[in-house]
Amino acid sequence: MPNQNPSIDQMFSALADPTRRAVVQALSQGPATVSQLAAPFAMALPSFTQHLGVLEEAGLITSRRQGRARLCVLNGPALRDAEDWLAAHRRQWEARLDRLEAHLETLKPAAPEKEPSDD
Amino acid sequence: MPNQNPSIDQMFSALADPTRRAVVQALSQGPATVSQLAAPFAMALPSFTQHLGVLEEAGLITSRRQGRARLCVLNGPALRDAEDWLAAHRRQWEARLDRLEAHLETLKPAAPEKEPSDD
């Protein structure tokens, strides 16, 4: 069962692995079974399903049994959560740059501040 | 020295740690020295600076020596890279949902498809 309360920790560390990112990429095109997903990888199946387990624990995918196969589906909104975290902090950073710039503007004719832009 | 070619792997795994995310958060407010950043954490300094090393290798921060201290600065655009990866795949996923919906629309009076929405 998918983790109902996936942490941002789990998401980012799930995404830190190239195999798992490739799975996310594949699933962004649509659902697929375990063996379909596993096919491109030179890896034993148990190792691969372990990756799927990590993705599912992280809330990035869900899966359901379909006959003797297992169909995996990407959980789009979960990606959004990680995206939002990044966006929030990048915006903070940008806002600060803007304030700094504005401040420098007010000092135009005076001496530069203690934080030189290194360009 | 900061890694000039940070991989998306390095970024995501750097962001997978709560200490390191807290550092990113702190630096989104503006530059700070190692010990300023370390202060809130109940952790030996060498352990903490190791985290800074990971962030720097991942290209998420840069740092320069300032007297006997070391000033760390967030690298905003790097956050953007991770954000973009996520956005790209989420958009793929959304696009597919849209196509699926549109397709279902064309079948309105007919039987539902093999992929039920689980709401």
Added chain:
DNA sequence: CGATCACTTAGGCCCATGCCTAACCAAAAC
């Protein structure tokens, strides 16, 4: 110059992660 401050380097411990093989299970095909 000696002491202190802000780190860094070196080395070690422990648990988590990523991979494997071998064996098992359950649905489907024959």
Added chain:
DNA sequence: GTTTTGGTTAGGCATGGGCCTAAGTGATCG
């Protein structure tokens, strides 16, 4: 009902990550 297919469970090995303490370095302060 036996075999094949699709996947899981169990268990083991090796590397890496996160933490520590102890000792070193280089800039500043008295």
